[in-house]
Amino acid sequence: MATQPSDLDGVTEGCSECARDTLHKVRVELRTESSKPENAEFSREPYRVSTCMECQTETTQRMNNA
């Protein structure tokens, strides 16, 4: 298990819509990848979803990039 940041409530990161650093709300979602139905149960991947608090744009990023 990777190190989890302790403060998930608000992080400052760049927003492509705002074209500057803004405050984002970050959450982690488990999403099932449907490309391999037979392995669906084992293919839930954690995604990091950050929502810009300025423009509400959601940025989804897969956490397992290995």
Ligand SMILES: [Zn+2]
């Ligand atoms: Zn924004």
